[in-house]
Amino acid sequence: MRSTNSEGRYLSPGVDQSLKVVVLGPFGVGKTTLVRAVSEIRPTSTEERMTKAGEAVDTLQGLSDKTTTTVALDFGRLTLTDDLVLYLFGGPGQTRFSFMIDELMQGALGGVVLVDTARITESWDAMERMEEAGLPYAVAVNTFAASPRYGEAELRRALDLDPSTPLVECDVRYRESAKTVLIALVSHLLSRLSLEPAS
Numbered sequence: 001m002r003s004t005n006s007e008g009r010y011l012s013p014g015v016d017q018s019l020k021v022v023v024l025g026p027f028g029v030g031k032t033t034l035v036r037a038v039s040e041i042r043p044t045s046t047e048e049r050m051t052k053a054g055e056a057v058d059t060l061q062g063l064s065d066k067t068t069t070t071v072a073l074d075f076g077r078l079t080l081t082d083d084l085v086l087y088l089f090g091g092p093g094q095t096r097f098s099f100m101i102d103e104l105m106q107g108a109l110g111g112v113v114l115v116d117t118a119r120i121t122e123s124w125d126a127m128e129r130m131e132e133a134g135l136p137y138a139v140a141v142n143t144f145a146a147s148p149r150y151g152e153a154e155l156r157r158a159l160d161l162d163p164s165t166p167l168v169e170c171d172v173r174y175r176e177s178a179k180t181v182l183i184a185l186v187s188h189l190l191s192r193l194s195l196e197p198a199s
């Protein structure tokens with residue numbers, strides 16, 4: 001029988017539910033960092049070095065240590081409870097790769113939209129995609145030190161968030177912080193399920 005080894009490579013035997021979750025947001029907001037921080041398996045990434053030729057389109061304001069960008073997807077896995085595993089798919093942030101996102105969203109049951117408060121409006125596209133796909137999502141502010149801080153009410157207004165959509169703050173570089181985003185999403189999905197009329 002397979003069981004979780006020290007690297008967490010295999011699924012626990014009790015896991016009988018899985019959820020596909022997509023992580024979207026603008027260029028450099030921290031999607032790859034989030035998937036890497038929480039994944040219990042070695043995450044799959046499709047990072048390519050950004051080139052001199054891309055400088056005109058790859059805006060690096062505030063991201064001076066960023067040297068690569070996702071060209072297709074990030075993939076990771078997180079066993080959240082004894083019986084529930086999340087399969088995480090991070091998308092590319094650059095608009096020229098956005099055709100990938102519809103593919104990534106196929107079969108997803110929930111999503112995370114990451115926000116940098118220095119450029120809130122850049123997350124609208126990801127939110128719109130979730131809404132068009134009818135996919136419940138949580139919004140997570142990745143707190144960059146140089147970005148302004150806002151109160152929850154102000155943020156909700158700026159994002160035009162539905163009152164039921166979870167909004168959390170996190171630092172995606174840290175596993176426990178990044179996990180709070182996924183816990184908020186799963187709680188949201190469960191509360192929606194419990195509101196659905198039984199068939």
Ligand SMILES: Nc1nc2c(ncn2[C@@H]2O[C@H](COP(=O)(O)OP(=O)(O)OP(=O)(O)O)[C@@H](O)[C@H]2O)c(=O)[nH]1
Nearest residue numbers: 027028029030031032033065066069070093144172
């Ligand atoms: N200061 C700070 N830096 C962060 C934080 N999160 C990520 N970074 C850094 O910001 C950069 C962006 O990270 P990525 O995870 O590559 O962003 P991405 O959204 O996957 O980017 P693309 O795939 O290119 O769209 C990296 O250099 C991270 O080390 C954060 O919370 N605070």
Ligand SMILES: [Mg+2]
Nearest residue numbers: 031032069070
């Ligand atoms: Mg990335």
